[in-house]
Amino acid sequence: MLRSVDQDDSPPTVGIVGAGQLARMTYQAAIPLGLRTRVLATAADESAALVARDLTLGAPTCYQALEELASMCDVLTFDHELVEVTQLEALEAAGHRVRPSAATVGLAQNKLRQREELGALGLPVPAFQALGGPADLLGFANQQGWPVVVKAIRGGYDGRGVWVVNTPTEGVALLDRLGAHQELLVETWVPIERELAILVVRRPAGQTVVYPLVETVQVAGICREVLAPAPVAPKLAEQAKELALRVAAASSVVGVLAVELFETGGRLVINELAARPHNSGHYSIEGCISSQFENHLRAVLDWPLGETDLRAPAVATVNLLGGPNPVDLGRQLPRALAVPGAHVHLYGKGYRPGRKLGHVTALGADRGQAQSLARRAAELLVEPARS
């Protein structure tokens, strides 16, 4: 199975660290480009490992595994950011191409640094402070007002690592419960009118493309639906685009950068960044001329980037999340395929409550039409069949 990059200098081989659904969809996008793709998987039944021909087995935090992967690839990129930045720095020092770079991954891993660096550029972030202990929390809240939001600086996602704190008593109890081993920050609670996201893709040569601003509908911190374009004033969409371009330039990202935003009081506030293909961009597979996965590959190879325009007036994506009861998506798939225009994507993952098992995208003449088609197919997939 193993073969050396030297055996044939064309086409290039892209190594993907991590074998989740993002790697799976990136693998799919690599096929028409004629690329070789090698996936680093912890286990052979992970989402991307089920479809990829060339696998390296190993943990994404094992330097030996990363080094082995890098030695067989022209460039390394990522399915997730649960990696060790010092290891990426060592790979870079050893001459391997890591895209996005160790520096960018480090920024994407650290919510405190994001706020510091973006704030220093004059970009809109909530008021924030690193948390040493309860005194910091109370001091910050007394100054900025209650409620406040406590966040894990590293590792939180899908609603984990975020706590809204309404009173001093709650705050002290929370910090007591979390203990001292977790790095935290506190920030002002922003009254959210709408959650938004915008993807920007940058290649080393400097070309940058921006996808349309989308609305992300979150339930309990997990993204349920993505609606493109976001139903906001054109001026706000333009501001989001400018903001995304500034963040991309400032972070020197290579590949996709997702900027999650809040709309509050008619203005935008940056929530957080991800330096990889992102759940808010799955709609682009059918919904845009070039998908986020294709453009991510083009970017990490420093190739010209593709157009990001929508292919229809409205596109909706509904995530398939494991509900309280187990479902067999494969068995329910035929029912969902009967919904006209529903594009179903299954990730090959076993059922677990709350787990992202797939998504459905539909295009429409307007938002309501796209949303109702995608929702109908999604319901047929995740709701137990009435027999």
Add this chain to the structure above:
Amino acid sequence: MLRSVDQDDSPPTVGIVGAGQLARMTYQAAIPLGLRTRVLATAADESAALVARDLTLGAPTCYQALEELASMCDVLTFDHELVEVTQLEALEAAGHRVRPSAATVGLAQNKLRQREELGALGLPVPAFQALGGPADLLGFANQQGWPVVVKAIRGGYDGRGVWVVNTPTEGVALLDRLGAHQELLVETWVPIERELAILVVRRPAGQTVVYPLVETVQVAGICREVLAPAPVAPKLAEQAKELALRVAAASSVVGVLAVELFETGGRLVINELAARPHNSGHYSIEGCISSQFENHLRAVLDWPLGETDLRAPAVATVNLLGGPNPVDLGRQLPRALAVPGAHVHLYGKGYRPGRKLGHVTALGADRGQAQSLARRAAELLVEPARS
């Protein structure tokens, strides 16, 4: 690598006999559907073998290889028709699901039977006759008029196995050169105004969908361009659709059936059939709501079929054929990606003159726009770079 179907009864595993570009694009379409796909490849560097996780190595005419593949799959389907029908019949008799069936594959392999069976249904085929020897040829041509066309009954494709014969002397010389070991037919030469193709997809439960009629531009018998929709009168497009539905029903096809047509004197004549995804349908990957590859998979699994409507007023696909001088498509790819809206598909195949190495699709507001974008990108890929 090998694993039994029994290990987990969901999702289904589709076996593909043959590992060319059709299998490669089918593999790509299987990923979002969450399917397992196993490819029978003669060599590990074939187009689909370069991307498929699960390979069975063996010849498509080796019964042991087919039997091994079938034993690991829920259904077998095909990348090409260079198989032995008696072996497929044996697989069916052993209880394996073969789709399309041995009977349909037998029909698709045999141009004489196609003409006989379609003619018997009253469908438009050229006047034809099986060729025993020179006397048959001269008798047919004297009755129907010169020129005539001699065709290999089996195995011809991409312009091979077709000879236009203008005079008795040419005819006698041709048959002399071909010898007696090749089954041949003779048919009337049809003055072709336009070559057309239409794809129909049928599932066992009976649902059938038809793709738009397309124009196929052939050079030296090889398809260079596919243009959707074909620029014909609506009445002719409607006739093509009815004809395709009748052929699908008559052949009991399961999966994609391609009907190649000639437009002559304002009417349609059937040229030949293929019972698999077809070069004339590659435009459907980006150009239609559901691609021919996705619908082929849905059909062989007896799942509901997807919509076949065009996503744009016009779609053009240009095939990338190896020219007289070797080119490295991978190296030239970045230049082509700079053409806005060009969707490049490389098959991972080594250069050979005349070989189909990939294709480019572009969508447009009209035929001219789509065609010029696709052509521009294709030229940048196959023409040597001027440095």
